[in-house]
Amino acid sequence: MPDWFTDAFRTEYERQLELLGRFNLALFGKTGVGKSTLVNAVFGAPVAATGIGEPVTRDSHLYLDDRGQLGLLDTRGLEIGRDDRQLLKELESYVRRMRREPVEAQIHVVWYCVRGMDRRFEPFEAEFVRRLDALDLPVIMVLTQVPRDAAGRLHPDAVALAQHITDLGLPIVDGHPYLTYALEDPFSGQSSYGLTALLEATFRGAPAAVHAALTAAQQIDHRRKAAQARRFIAGTAAGAAATGATPIPFSDATVLVPLQLAMMARISQLYQVPVDRAALMAVASTTVATQAGRASVTGLLKLIPGAGSVAGGAIGAAVASSFTYAMGEAWLAVVERAAAGALRRLDGVLDPDQVRSVFLTELRRRVPGLREP
Structure with a gap:
């Protein structure tokens, strides 16, 4: 993942802090x-x-x-x-x-x-x-x-x-x-x-x-955190559907990048994951999501009836929405584990391989035809 991603994530992390109030x-x-x-x-x-x-x-x-x-x-x-x-x-x-x-x-x-x-x-x-x-x-x-x-x-x-x-x-x-x-x-x-x-x-x-x-x-009711995160995921997925753009995260679909960044940063804020840790997790997760999305974009079309076909780099709204929703749920699973201290650490730093594994496992649960990156 290029350096711009980490910088953009940090900027969005601070913006979501302001929006939460x-x-x-x-x-x-x-x-x-x-x-x-x-x-x-x-x-x-x-x-x-x-x-x-x-x-x-x-x-x-x-x-x-x-x-x-x-x-x-x-x-x-x-x-x-x-x-x-x-x-x-x-x-x-x-x-x-x-x-x-x-x-x-x-x-x-x-x-x-x-x-x-x-x-x-x-x-x-x-x-x-x-x-x-x-x-x-x-x-x-x-x-x-x-x-x-x-x-x-x-x-x-x-x-x-x-x-x-x-x-x-x-x-x-x-x-x-x-x-x-x-x-x-x-x-x-x-x-x-x-x-x-x-x-x-x-x-x-x-x-x-x-x-x-x-x-x-608050740190005692994680069900409230998850419920609010899922409302934001649903809203982001709806926004992705409105764009009808390529669903692959952080690829050439520049119109989707702000939506997906905001979704990941907002969920990180809800669980109060520090920005450095959240950025590391986001890099690991989106790298595997981008690779998997590129490998499976044709299969994704077949999973959703009426999604349309690839034309000029754009994909139907249903696919954009579905992939963004799946990505949000997978990211939520990673953040929940991080907040609970359930992710492995190597020399005090989260293990990116485990982060990628958790993210991909959760992503494939929601996109059954997703190919391995």
């Missing part, structure tokens, strides 16, 4: 309730390391940490219950200012965290939640570090606290708290739970415009 999560709660542990569990460590981020304005106690598709708004040096007035003043000023910005600059969801075994929820905390709602911020109430026994029964004190908060009728997403235990503890035998339910609530609270960014940022 950013999901911004604000975190509130008393010190020590486990906010960082919770965020790390859902979005992948170590996104919530101590001391990260930049103040949103000069002398502000609100800090925004921008990490690709995830933005975290947290506080430093102010305590809920002690500095509520100052904190709310800064937050209200920030919200007013950001309302004039694009959607990716907004605060999309608030997680208000309470340690489940503290057994109390203060009146000032309830008032703080109401003030957040008055700023049109969707608030999800999270009880953290709630233990459960071997039978799956939640600690009764935390259940009672959750019921008490529910009875207050606070303006929170779904009307009740979400009970969680973020980090598995082998010593005590406590397993992690509640994160998927919390993530689902976060999707319900967030505007649809940032669901793609949230899907990419």
Whole structure:
């Protein structure tokens, strides 16, 4: 694969990052309730390391940490219950200012965290939640570090606290708290739970415009990633059909190159595969796809009734669409394995031969008549 491909892939990778946008999560709660542990569990460590981020304005106690598709708004040096007035003043000023910005600059969801075994929820905390709602911020109430026994029964004190908060009728997403235990503890035998339910609530609270960014940022629901990837693959295949161009990837079909690059880069972004690794995988995959496509283009025509015939280097829309769709599914299989750490490494670098093998195997599953390159 020529050098231009790697450069073009990197450019498209950055463009897809911009197109996905950013999901911004604000975190509130008393010190020590486990906010960082919770965020790390859902979005992948170590996104919530101590001391990260930049103040949103000069002398502000609100800090925004921008990490690709995830933005975290947290506080430093102010305590809920002690500095509520100052904190709310800064937050209200920030919200007013950001309302004039694009959607990716907004605060999309608030997680208000309470340690489940503290057994109390203060009146000032309830008032703080109401003030957040008055700023049109969707608030999800999270009880953290709630233990459960071997039978799956939640600690009764935390259940009672959750019921008490529910009875207050606070303006929170779904009307009740979400009970969680973020980090598995082998010593005590406590397993992690509640994160998927919390993530689902976060999707319900967030505007649809940032669901793609949230899907990419979260690291616990790969079914959502795959579903969004397949929607993009289907859209790319439809675009390929509209061009009616040669389906062989990255050959002389210049009209298809941007479509196929965008498809591969977007899927890489959804699974947060680093650009260097994604580019290496893309080179290995598309090399074998190009070779196989050139070897099998006549056979491809026979597989799809009504596809037409080769004429002037162009092939019917059905073949272009089908090959692009198969290529997208094969690329998705490679990326899923990479994200799961299931691809072999040689001296710390992914083995390109294995990448090519996985890609070709998946491609041939979807194009049964494909000849070996």
